[in-house]
Each structure stands twice: as structure tokens, then as C-alpha cells.
Amino acid sequence: MGILEIKDLHVSVTDDETQHAKEILKGVNLTIKTGEIHAIMGPNGTGKSTLSETIMGAAAYQVTQGDILLNGESIVNMPVDERARKGLFLGMQYPAEIQGVTNAEFLRAAMNARRLEDDQISVMNFLKELDKNLDLLDMSEEMTERYLNEGFSGGEKKRNEILQLMMIKPSFALLDEIDSGLDIDALKVVSKGVNAMRGDNFGSLIITHYQRLLNYIVPDVVHIMMDGKIVKTGNAELAKTLEVEGYAGLRDDLDLDVALVDEN
Amino acid sequence: MKTVEQMISADELSEFARQNMEPDWLIEKRLLACEQMKTLNFPNVLRFNYRNWQMTSDLLAWIKSDKNLLNCDLNNNSLVQFGQTTLSVNLATELKQQGVILTDLFTAARDYPELVHDNFMTKAIQTDDNFLASYHAACLTSGIFLYVPDNVEFKEPIELNLIQDSTQVSPLVSHTLIVAGANTKFSVIQQIHTKGSQANLANAFVEVIAQENSHVNMSSLDELGENTLAYLQRRAAVGRNAHVNWAIGMMNDGDTVGNFALELNGDGAQAKAKVVAITKHRQRVGINTGIKNVGKHTVGDILQRGVILDDSQLVFNGIGDIVHGASGSESEQENRILMMSNNAYGNANPILLIDENDVLAGHAASVGQVDQSQLYYLMSRGLSRVLAERLVIRGFLGAVLTAIPLKTVQQKLIKIIERKLADGHESD
Ligand SMILES: Nc1ncnc2c1ncn2[C@@H]1O[C@H](COP(=O)(O)OP(=O)(O)OP(=O)(O)O)[C@@H](O)[C@H]1O
Ligand SMILES: [Mg+2]
Numbered sequence: 001m002g003i004l005e006i007k008d009l010h011v012s013v014t015d016d017e018t019q020h021a022k023e024i025l026k027g028v029n030l031t032i033k034t035g036e037i038h039a040i041m042g043p044n045g046t047g048k049s050t051l052s053e054t055i056m057g058a059a060a061y062q063v064t065q066g067d068i069l070l071n072g073e074s075i076v077n078m079p080v081d082e083r084a085r086k087g088l089f090l091g092m093q094y095p096a097e098i099q100g101v102t103n104a105e106f107l108r109a110a111m112n113a114r115r116l117e118d119d120q121i122s123v124m125n126f127l128k129e130l131d132k133n134l135d136l137l138d139m140s141e142e143m144t145e146r147y148l149n150e151g152f153s154g155g156e157k158k159r160n161e162i163l164q165l166m167m168i169k170p171s172f173a174l175l176d177e178i179d180s181g182l183d184i185d186a187l188k189v190v191s192k193g194v195n196a197m198r199g200d201n202f203g204s205l206i207i208t209h210y211q212r213l214l215n216y217i218v219p220d221v222v223h224i225m226m227d228g229k230i231v232k233t234g235n236a237e238l239a240k241t242l243e244v245e246g247y248a249g250l251r252d253d254l255d256l257d258v259a260l261v262d263e264n
Numbered sequence: 265m266k267t268v269e270q271m272i273s274a275d276e277l278s279e280f281a282r283q284n285m286e287p288d289w290l291i292e293k294r295l296l297a298c299e300q301m302k303t304l305n306f307p308n309v310l311r312f313n314y315r316n317w318q319m320t321s322d323l324l325a326w327i328k329s330d331k332n333l334l335n336c337d338l339n340n341n342s343l344v345q346f347g348q349t350t351l352s353v354n355l356a357t358e359l360k361q362q363g364v365i366l367t368d369l370f371t372a373a374r375d376y377p378e379l380v381h382d383n384f385m386t387k388a389i390q391t392d393d394n395f396l397a398s399y400h401a402a403c404l405t406s407g408i409f410l411y412v413p414d415n416v417e418f419k420e421p422i423e424l425n426l427i428q429d430s431t432q433v434s435p436l437v438s439h440t441l442i443v444a445g446a447n448t449k450f451s452v453i454q455q456i457h458t459k460g461s462q463a464n465l466a467n468a469f470v471e472v473i474a475q476e477n478s479h480v481n482m483s484s485l486d487e488l489g490e491n492t493l494a495y496l497q498r499r500a501a502v503g504r505n506a507h508v509n510w511a512i513g514m515m516n517d518g519d520t521v522g523n524f525a526l527e528l529n530g531d532g533a534q535a536k537a538k539v540v541a542i543t544k545h546r547q548r549v550g551i552n553t554g555i556k557n558v559g560k561h562t563v564g565d566i567l568q569r570g571v572i573l574d575d576s577q578l579v580f581n582g583i584g585d586i587v588h589g590a591s592g593s594e595s596e597q598e599n600r601i602l603m604m605s606n607n608a609y610g611n612a613n614p615i616l617l618i619d620e621n622d623v624l625a626g627h628a629a630s631v632g633q634v635d636q637s638q639l640y641y642l643m644s645r646g647l648s649r650v651l652a653e654r655l656v657i658r659g660f661l662g663a664v665l666t667a668i669p670l671k672t673v674q675q676k677l678i679k680i681i682e683r684k685l686a687d688g689h690e691s692d
Binding site: 058081084085100114 | 637638641643644645646647648649651652655656660661662663665
């Protein structure tokens with residue numbers, strides 16, 4: 001069993017021009033165990049992507065206070081690749097495009113990166129696994145011979161993130177808006193992929209704006225984040241309440257002093 | 265110190281050529297070139313100063329190279345030269361029967377005088393092109409001649425292997441002349457490398473005369489040693505509706521000037537020039553890659569990609585030249601340099617010279633660092649930084665790699681790239 005603990009996490013970013021540090025996360029507490037699916041919802045600009053990027057280790061985000069523990073071990077000073085090899089995965093809101101490197105080649109390199117030198121995956125086993133997952137995600141084999149994300153449509157990129165997830169089999173997946181820009185069929189396919197991962201050895205933190213995704217991937221826990229903090233935690237019903245009340249309603253219920261982007 | 269044109273006398277030069285049993289016209293050509301040296305300038309490579317490089321040698325000598333120093337496998341359709349010595353020539357009987365000629369240049373000058381006389385430094389490169397071209401013509405000591413008669417097509421590439429003999433003092437002054445008859449279609453792969461560590465200069469030229477409607481695919485893989493100072497000039501004269509694609513892997517370890525040009529002389533001619541270069545340590549490399557649109561409806565495309573490490577310097581000049589009258593022509597170019605070290609110096613200059621209204625021209629250029637978001641993405645999947653960088657760089661250079669027709673040579677270039685990257689030092 002694995003456990004990912006976020007403890008009183010404060011994170012700042014520094015503006016390139018003014019060199020001013022701005023605090024984005026202001027004390028986040030969160031514990032996810034394998035076997036659980038958590039969802040985070042929250043208004044634009046609240047710090048959801050910041051949280052997932054900080055857990056993964058993106059350079060722009062400075063942890064100024066608090067800690068992130070993976071199976072009891074602090075990872076805040078670990079480089080990104082090491083965190084990945086320890087079992088973290090981030091499905092990105094905007095995956096990078098890399099020309100000249102095929103999707104298949106990359107997938108193999110990623111799988112081998114977490115295996116020992118003398119235990120690299122055989123071509124046969126790799127292809128078997130790949131075929132199985134392509135099938136489940138309704139993707140054509142041709143996609144794997146194309147360069148990594150290059151020229152992929154928005155939806156294809158998201159599907160490709162899930163393909164990577166299924167091939168790499170991390171213990172914790174942070175999925176940042178995997179539903180954005182997806183048509184309804186693609187949404188079902190992507191959900192099918194994540195649901196296929198569900199089990200005792202897999203936990204996930206899903207960031208989304210839409211309750212609809214959570215009809216397909218039913219979360220065990222739902223968190224609402226506002227202004228760099230988790231302000232409410234509940235079960236799957238919380239997302240539905242939110243759908244009805246909106247963030248303003250929730251804020252007023254909780255008596256929070258937070259400005260929302262689309263107010264004024 | 266006297267300059268080389270003062271050191272070499274006409275008498276000495278003609279005596280030297282006679283020892284080689286050269287026909288009179290060739291000797292005269294040498295003498296003329298020797299005269300021309302006195303008034304010509306070094307080729308101009310914008311933003312690259314190499315004025316104090318010793319690019320010529322007054323050593324005129326016929327030197328034998330010992331083939332026992334080499335172990336090279338001889339492929340079909342190949343020619344191997346070690347220094348001035350031709351070690352082997354292999355050409356499939358089928359090609360011989362169709363009239364294909366593959367031999368060393370001096371033999372060709374004796375055996376096929378008209379062919380060589382008409383094409384050697386007359387159509388693509390002239391002896392008075394620049395100082396180093398006239399030096400080349402005057403002091404030539406080795407060469408290759410490939411002739412493909414009209415209408416001949418073949419798939420298997422011709423492999424030309426030049427090995428510079430730096431086990432001894434011996435400048436490499438080498439000329440490869442390729443004549444592609446009308447309606448021909450074939451590929452040539454030329455590889456140059458250095459044996460030994462003696463400091464020497466290399467002055468190596470390639471001329472391609474691509475006649476009407478021919479399709480010639482050229483690959484050049486340069487791997488000269490770190491003690492070799494190199495001047496490499498390559499030019500194609502492209503005839504009506506002919507296509508020439510030229511991929512160059514500039515992997516020399518020493519200081520190098522590259523001067524590459526394709527001239528689209530006939531209407532409807534097309535050319536692609538693709539260059540990759542890696543520089544490391546204190547190496548300095550300056551490259552001009554140009555396409556000149558002369559005929560109407562001609563299409564030229566230049567792609568240059570370089571990776572610079574350590575304290576090295578790399579300059580890419582892309583020169584798109586559309587002359588008056590070349591209406592309906594296109595000139596595209598892209599020159600990009602990836603900096604792997606803050607101490608390295610890169611320069612990517614698109615130069616467009618357009619003297620015609622009815623044309624399409626475009627260019628892109630950049631000198632920059634590895635894209636951090638790409639590295640982050642790859643590393644977030646568990647790939648180490650080193651591996652992630654390798655992949656990004658390989659992708660960056662990929663467009664040229666894929667242009668090489670032989671998988672084995674492609675693999676070889678990838679290996680050289682990996683070796684150079686591992687050997688050089690990156691710093692942030
Ligand atoms: N690298 C960065 N540099 C500067 N500011 C940043 C950076 N990353 C995030 N921010 C700022 O931090 C705040 C939170 O951004 P974040 O992307 O985490 O929000 P989010 O909750 O994911 O929003 P959305 O729902 O729109 O995706 C925003 O004000 C954003 O501009
Ligand atoms: Mg976001």
C-alpha cells in the first residue's frame with residue numbers, strides 16, 4: 001500500500017520580471033492512499049495545477065513551508081525524474097511536443113527507466129502491453145509511430161497521456177484536466193482508461209472543472225480548493241452540490257473572504 | 265613568411281603534374297589556377313573570422329599511404345582512397361555494363377579526357393571561384409570520378425570513402441567529380457575521416473553536375489580528426505527539372521570552414537540542402553549553405569541544425585539567392601542552433617538576396633537552449649536528465665538524419681552524435 005501526504009504545503013512562484021515572489025498555495029493538507037481516487041475542484045487560478053506541478057517537482061514552484069511525503073519519505077528535494085521512478089505520474093494540462101522521438105520509443109524508455117539495467121522489458125512484452133492498451137483506449141497503432149505529441153490534436157494528447165499512464169503504471173497519478181477539450185466519446189474512453197487502473201496499487205488525484213467527468217470516474221473523496229487552500233472535503237455528492245450552488249454559493253456558505261475571478 | 269603562391273613556381277608545378285602523367289590541359293589548368301591565386305580572396309563566411317588559419321600548404325608531393333594501416337570492409341559499389349592512394353574500386357558488373365564509371369580522377373583524366381575536361385571545375389566550381397578553389401586546382405593530389413550515363417537508374421548507393429592519412433605530413437587536396445547524365449537516378453554517400461593524429465590540412469571538394477531531369481541524392485558524413493584544419497567546398501549545378509538533395513553530417517573534431525552551394529540553373533530544378541553539425545571543446549566551425557535560383561520555377565530548401573558544446577563556436581549562414589529572371593521560384597530556409605553550454609557561441613544567419621518579384625521566400629533562424637518544458641515532460645516520466653537531453657537533441661537533429669538513404673550510415677551518424685555529446689561537456 002502506498003501513501004502520498006501533503007502537509008501544510010506553502011508554495012510560491014517568482015515573477016520573472018519583477019522578481020517578486022507570490023504565494024500561490026497557502027497551507028494545503030491532503031492525504032491520498034493507493035486504492036483511492038480523489039478529485040479536486042476549484043475556480044480558475046486557485047492553485048490546482050500549482051499543487052500537481054509542485055508534487056511532480058516542476059522547477060518554477062518553490063516550497064516555502066510544509067512537506068510532501070511519498071510512503072513516508074520527503075520528496076521536496078528530489079529531482080523530477082527520481083519522483084517519477086518512485087511512482088508518481090502527472091498527466092499534464094499542456095503536454096510538451098517532442099519531434100524526432102516516436103511515441104513508442106518514448107514509452108519503452110519510460111518503462112525501462114523504472115526497471116533495473118538487467119531487467120529491461122522485452123520488445124515482445126512491450127508490444128503485447130501496448131496493443132492491449134491501445135485497444136482499450138480505442139487508439140490506432142499509427143499513433144505510436146508518430147513523434148511524441150507532435151501535431152496531436154488536443155483530444156489525442158489527452159488520450160496519449162492516459163496511454164502513458166497505463167503503460168507506466170505509477171502508484172499515484174495526478175491528472176490535471178484530462179477532460180478538458182474532450183468530446184463525449186473521448187471522455188468515456190479516457191475514463192475507461194483511468195478506471196482500468198483502479199485497484200489496491202493505484203491512487204489518483206483528479207483535477208477537473210466538470211462534475212460530468214466524476215460521473216464516469218466516481219471519486220472516493222472530493223476536495224474544493226479556493227485561494228490556495230482546501231476549503232471543503234466530502235464525498236462524490238459534494239461535486240454535485242457544487243454544480244448546483246457554484247463557487248460563490250459555497251464560499252458564502254463557508255463564510256470565506258475570497259475574490260473569484262469572474263465576479264465584480 | 266612567404267605565402268604559398270610565392271613558394272610554388274610554375275616550373276615546379278608542371279614538373280609535379282608530369283610525374284603524375286597528367287594530360288596537358290590539366291597541367292595548364294593547374295598553372296592558370298596558380299596564377300589566379302595571386303589575386304583572389306578567401307571565401308567570405310559572414311560573422312566568422314578565420315583569416316589567421318593556415319589553409320594552404322606548399323608541400324607538393326606524391327605520397328604513398330600504407331594500406332596495412334587500415335582495416336576497412338569493402339562494400340559493393342564503393343571506392344576507398346587512403347590519402348592519395350586508391351585502395352579499392354568496386355562496381356557491380358551490371359552498372360559497368362550500363363556505362364557507369366567509377367575511378368580515381370587522374371586515371372579518368374587520362375582514360376576519359378573529354379568527360380573530365382568538360383566537367384572538372386568548369387560547370388559547378390570554377391578555379392577562380394575563390395583563393396582556396398584556385399589553390400585546390402593548382403595543388404590537387406587526389407580525386408574521384410563518378411559518371412552515370414543518361415537514363416541509368418540504380419538503388420544501391422555508391423559509397424565513396426576518403427581516409428585522410430595523418431600518420432604522416434600530407435595535406436589532403438581532394439576532388440570528387442560526379443556527373444549525372446540526363447534522366448538518371450541514384451544516391452552517393454561520401455564519408456571522410458582521418459587516420460592518425462599528425463596536424464594536416466584538408467581541402468576537399470565535391471562537384472555534382474546534375475543534368476536534365478536527373479535525381480541525385482547526396483550524403484556527406486565528415487569525421488575529420490581534431491588536428492585537421494578543413495576547408496570543404498561542395499557544389500551542385502542542377503539542370504532543367506533535375507533534383508539534388510544533399511544531406512551533410514558535419515562531425516569533424518577540428519576547425520572547419522564549409523562552403524556549400526546548389527545552383528538551380530535549369531527551369532524547374534529543385535534542391536534540398538540539409539546540414540547537421542556538432543561542435544565541442546574549443547572547436548570553431550563556420551558554414552555557408554546556399555541555394556541559388558537561376559532558372560524559372562525552381563525550388564530551394566535549406567535546413568541547418570547545430571548543437572554546440574563547451575567553448576565551441578558554430579556559425580550557420582543560410583544563403584538564399586534568387587537572381588533576376590528566376591520567376592515563380594521558391595527559396596526556403598531554416599537555421600537553428602541548440603546551445604548546450606553557456607560558453608559556446610552560435611550564430612544562425614538567414615541571408616536572402618532576391619532580385620525578382622514573382623517569388624516565394626521564407627526563413628527562420630534561432631539560437632537557443634534546450635526547451636525546459638520538453639525536458640521536464642520527459643523527466644516526469646522517469647527518464648534521467650541525460651537521456652531526456654539526448655532524446656531532445658536527437659529529435660532536433662532528426663530531420664537531417666532521416667534524409668540519409670542507408671540505414672547503416674544513419675545509425676553511424678547517430679552513434680557519432682552520441683559520442684560527441686558524451687565527449688563534450690555541458691554546463692548550465
Ligand atoms: N509558473 C508560474 N509563474 C507565474 N505565475 C504562476 C505560475 N504558475 C501559476 N502561476 C499563478 O498561480 C496562480 C494559480 O495558477 P494555477 O495554474 O495553479 O491555477 P489553477 O487552479 O490550475 O487554474 P485553472 O483552473 O485555470 O487551470 C495563478 O494566478 C497563476 O497565474
Ligand atoms: Mg490548472
